[in-house]
Amino acid sequence: MAESSRITARDGVRADARRNRERVLVAARAVFAEQGIDAPMATVARRAGVGVATLYRHFPTRDALVRGAFAQQMETCARALTEALAAPDPWQGFQHLVETVCALQREERGFPAAFVAAFPETASEHARSRQRAERDFTTLVRRAQASGALRADFHPSDLAVVLLAHCGLVTALPDDGAASRRLVAYLLQSFRTDTANKPLPPPAALTLRSLLMATDGPQGQRPPRG
Amino acid sequence: MAESSRITARDGVRADARRNRERVLVAARAVFAEQGIDAPMATVARRAGVGVATLYRHFPTRDALVRGAFAQQMETCARALTEALAAPDPWQGFQHLVETVCALQREERGFPAAFVAAFPETASEHARSRQRAERDFTTLVRRAQASGALRADFHPSDLAVVLLAHCGLVTALPDDGAASRRLVAYLLQSFRTDTANKPLPPPAALTLRSLLMATDGPQGQRPPRG
DNA sequence: GTCCAAGCGGACGATCGCGTCCACTTAAGA
DNA sequence: TCTTAAGTGGACGCGATCGTCCGCTTGGAC
Structure with missing residues (x-):
């Protein structure tokens, strides 16, 4: 825990935020594989178990998400x-x-x-x-x-x-x-x-x-x- | 005129209908060339100078239109x-x-x-x-x-x-x-x-x-x- | 010239995806 | 434990496209 907070502190990002970011990337790869990179953003968010806003905060544009995913x-x-x-x-x-x-x-x-x-x-x-x-x-x-x-x-x-x-x-x-x-x-x-x-x-x-x-x-x- | 009506009678299609069909095909080729075959149907209709309903009557699906155009x-x-x-x-x-x-x-x-x-x-x-x-x-x-x-x-x-x-x-x-x-x-x-x-x-x-x-x-x- | 059905056009309701906003939650430092 | 700011989620407004419905127009037969 002390460690995780140290890691967190290192890049100034909260642990849950980083976790969500990772989840989104996994979901994005899965959804893009199934439906292509034009799949609705909401689908990716749902698959990741996060809200749309969270997705947009981490990846403001579809392009950013695509780049992140691959x-x-x-x-x-x-x-x-x-x-x-x-x-x-x-x-x-x-x-x-x-x-x-x-x-x-x-x-x-x-x-x-x-x-x-x-x-x-x-x-x-x-x-x-x-x-x-x-x-x-x-x-x-x-x-x-x-x-x-x-x-x-x-x-x-x-x-x-x-x-x-x-x-x-x-x-x-x-x-x-x-x-x-x-x-x-x-x-x-x-x-x-x-x-x-x-x-x-x-x-x-x-x-x-x-x-x-x-x-x-x-x-x-x-x-x-x- | 007598001739045109004879031609019309032949396939039972009114002259204006056939004219519109042709216009739509020309417009479709142009629009598809510019925007790809996913261009909005309404764009094709506008380009052809006809209403959407007319377009849909001649080509009930996008696929039919695409096939007709090419x-x-x-x-x-x-x-x-x-x-x-x-x-x-x-x-x-x-x-x-x-x-x-x-x-x-x-x-x-x-x-x-x-x-x-x-x-x-x-x-x-x-x-x-x-x-x-x-x-x-x-x-x-x-x-x-x-x-x-x-x-x-x-x-x-x-x-x-x-x-x-x-x-x-x-x-x-x-x-x-x-x-x-x-x-x-x-x-x-x-x-x-x-x-x-x-x-x-x-x-x-x-x-x-x-x-x-x-x-x-x-x-x-x-x-x-x- | 008259008639009428084939043909027409555009308004309309429905659906879908986008991206933002805001009230709530929670990580994490003190 | 307490505080607070970073983080969260989903409702919402917007705009685009779809395909249908219905009242008007017009070709063409008589």
Whole structure:
């Protein structure tokens, strides 16, 4: 108790407030996974067992909540980039990076949309880390090209192309890991210089018909609202 | 006038009704292009210069309106498939099909979402034509594989993977034809058996930063829920 | 010109999500 | 234990969209 109060004092936040904040984050991840990041704020609050006001106090905007909920995943992405740069073989690093980020997008529902939505924050700190990420990734690309494995005309912006396309795919088919793996395999293959066809993961169990049943659910991709 | 009344009599629809229906379709295409297919019905009605009731009479659900608005594009897709089957070189046909459909998705805003959203209709007629499309596409794939140009492990369901991924990309970046072309080129390349790297269209003018400015707009892809 | 049913438009009630405000509760220091 | 300010919850007002209802208009047949 003395300890908890000491901890509390450290950041000047009451224990119950911190507890609620955590509850809200857990609830947000669950709700976003089920209904997408446009789920009503009230739903998140109810799930967390707190009032709406509490939710808004901790996260004044939906964006803040989304960012909070997926902060951990964003860190994983950042770590993957660091690891990729440290890898002895730059192509391995590159491949690992793409696969890791796509696996996150695939496994953590709601994360893909969050990933895209979270960036616009122009706030200094995050802008800086984003800038660093861009620089690091460019370095990785150059090295992989120098090693001869990555095609010379690969452009760093192609990563954005891959991620957005993949995001669209997993958003439309939240349950189909096979489709996601298949896309990533195809793309990675076309990025290599020696592109003799290598084995692919098994095809998605999709007919156009089943596909459309799938897109019926929640999560269907309508801009959303837009 | 005698003629117009004869035409009217033919389908038992009054001339002004048919005119309004057409106006609504034009307005719907325009509004969907600007705001996405979740735009308020009232906006479409106002744009068409008709009342909401008129809109609802012609198209009782949003889905019906969406389907009506993009029927022409759907037909273009169907025609592209027919042409592909008729092409002397099956690979050329395959490539032409993929490029045509993706070009439509890229150029006609709102169409990608419509394309995905329109399918669920299980109604007999469309179900039949969809079934036929599936069969025809499978034939095309087999022929292209037999000719040796298309990799043997390409699966017809991979078309759905491509279209959904591409749809996600153009939804997120409605203005960036370069990104779309780039993705299609990469994928087509990885579908060939002889995959010596061929020249790509120029890279998208994207930094992660600019990318995120772009996703700020309307049309942002939020599953909408999801 | 006359008639009438098909067609029209917009007002309206219902629903939903947002974000704030304020009276009540409780953590935690003294 | 007492105090108090930080924290809480839910009611509330607002605005947007939906889809229907009903009284008016008009195409087109005679």
